[in-house]
Amino acid sequence: MSDSEDDKPLYKRVAPKAPTPIQTPVKIETHDQAFPQKPTNSSADGSKVANVKRSNDRPVKRNVKQEADQDNTPLAKKRKQSNGTTVKKESKPVKKETLADTTSAAASLKRSVSSTTSQKATTAKKAKTAEPAVKETKKSKKAKEEEEEEVYRWWEEDSQKAEDGDDSIKWTTLEHNGVLFPPEYVPHGVKMKYDGKPITLTPEAEEVASFFAALLETDHAKNPTFQKNFFRDWQEVLKQDPRNPEIKEFDKCDFRPIWEKFELDKEKKKQATKEEKQKAKEERMKTEEPFLYAYVDGRKEKVGNFRIEPPSLFRGRGDHPKTGTLKKRVTPEQVTINIGHTAKVPEPPAGHKWALVAHDQTATWLATWKENVNGSFKYVFLAASSAWKGQSDMQKFEKARELKKYVKKIRENYTAELRDKLSETRQRATAMYLIDRFALRAGNEKGDDEADTVGCCSLRYEHVDLIPPNTLKFDFLGKDSIRYENSVDVDIQVFKNIKIFKKQVGPGHMIFDRLTTVGLNKYLNSCMKGLSAKVFRTYNASHTFQQQLDKLTVPTDPISDKMLSYNRANREVAVLCNHQRTVSKSHAQQIEKIKDKIRALKYQNMKLKRQILTLEPALKKKKPELSAEDPDLTEEWMIEYEANLVEKEREKIKQKFEKQNEKLKADGEKPLPESELKERLKAANEMEARLKKERKTGKVACKPTMNVEKLKAAIEKTDAKIKMTIVQETDKEENKEIALSTSKMNYIDPRISVAWCKKYNVPLEKVFSKTLIEKFRWAQNIDDSWIYNE
């Protein structure tokens, strides 16, 4: 490793390319073929080997817990009990409240006065401009404009504490109006068919059937696992009421009538008048309004997802064993609210109560519940633009920048440890190499009830092929079952190590059998405080971006070209992180369209050239390129194209004729006779004949005003257009499966973008959407000399 290079992210030392007009994705090697989209079931042999998983009997345990109610709703971090800042498990909301109230010692440490006085006093004092809490739903209209301005500029305060420790106090007072439940189910009464006959279902059964019907035209409905899980759960619901017919076979079900009803509804919604739409929107806004904002220490903050997720069929990604399972309606009894102990507790819907009202000051969630499909927790958090999210976002990037100081040493360490005799250490070093160079995720182990996807630590034998002398070929499904396919040259010792590990564990087993993400992260944490595997992804992504941006930006370029460079740098990062999207359904069609456009332009060009030759036949010898044939312009295509041209011409004439007639009619005059139309259509016929002749003879006459010079200029113009369109096509093709947004949103330090915009006078809005601007508010007051790494 050369000295000058060793602090660059190692992931791809590609020979520096001249900035070509169209950047090809710089994967180290293959990657040329479109990823066989959506990994669906491409897995090599699909067989999971039993002993891969280290756990076995989890599900049962989980269910038991789930069943019990109130008592085991998420108990805000028990670990903190010692100093009494959090809730404990015991029971009943009411009790809890008083309990927390009296025991919140930590709360009274900071800003104790306000937190112990009444809620009203708190709000009034802390936020002179803010409305007295969320409840004032009525008068907030006019306040709207002011609201926008009330951004808490926390990044300008010097009290930027190191704020590590996850159990730190996050707030003193917290007010909000809870969550918005989805509306009750309203039966539509449309009868689906079973065995060809219409059937009547109870509302409960109809609801579930409708979930499926709505997806009828999607891939989900065709997925056997999805069908199976849905059908099982639906039958459960059907059985609960004897009024439901007996439904035994999925294949006899016809959900089409319901699907059609939904289509009709959509159509109607589209057709609605402006006023109706406006009214619906206003209504929606009105119900949402109370939930839009929370008050943290008196400061107004936007809430992210205040809606309780509506019931539906679980749409697991990839080969998820539970996909299609019924996700049940969430009741208030399952929802825990987290709120200041002096704040007014939001009313649960009439006749209901909350699972628990917590006052956990170490947490940033406003509400939480446990979902029934996977038993995982769902949370209501503040929006990305909030101080809480912003601060942790900034910390994330600061952590990544800090890594810069350590990375050289860390790389030296793991490079040396590639030869360690302790296999544990050697595995760790090898994994580090992969994480650092190829931005792999850590790769926690997963259960049997989840899709089989892997990251670095959980890579199995079949996921990496060895191609001597030192090439590794990765092929596995990563997060979201996105396929990672990449062939890379690696350090010879890494190659050897993988070979040894593979041999030791055998097919079906994890390559790093002595390594866990916990162990890896513990090691990393000892290298640098707060360091974990994911920081490398952030670091390498941001570093790559900065580097690419520097390389590609041409200061004298117009803004549009600078943006092109920006997006290319962004694309580099997206490729590094393997951020993909499904190719849009119409992609092929769109490409075809562009190709047609190119051909049409080429056709035009060919005609122009022929005009020159017709004017000056002598040029034929001198300039052979004028008579060169373009392989794109086949005889077959030209015939069709010309037929089209003629047809269009006819249409045009007809339309003009009709328009004229209409006008005459309106003026009370008599219309032109049909014979007139016929006369005019002769022009099109002549055109047809002329084109045909031109094609045969190759001679094309031009307008008398034309000369060779002018024709040449015209050719140049179309040539330029052709080039542009080709660029467009390539760009589209290359971008079809790359998603830029994820890296922009999560991995690229926004300050790099801000500095770049300032330096090159590009408006920030060109680079960030409105929401990103809000999210990255904290990054916007740096000066243009800011650099990712000093």
Add this chain to the structure above:
DNA sequence: TGGTAGACTTAGAACGACTCAG
């Protein structure tokens, strides 16, 4: 120690609004 709960970030799909060529 290893498994798990819990909280928080990261991810693509789906959806809705906007835009621009025809």
Add this chain to the structure above:
DNA sequence: CTGAGTCGTTCTAAGTCTACCA
């Protein structure tokens, strides 16, 4: 003015990672 295509937002699934517990 319309519809296809794009862009931005919303939704929620799927990761990471730490503290805690047996």
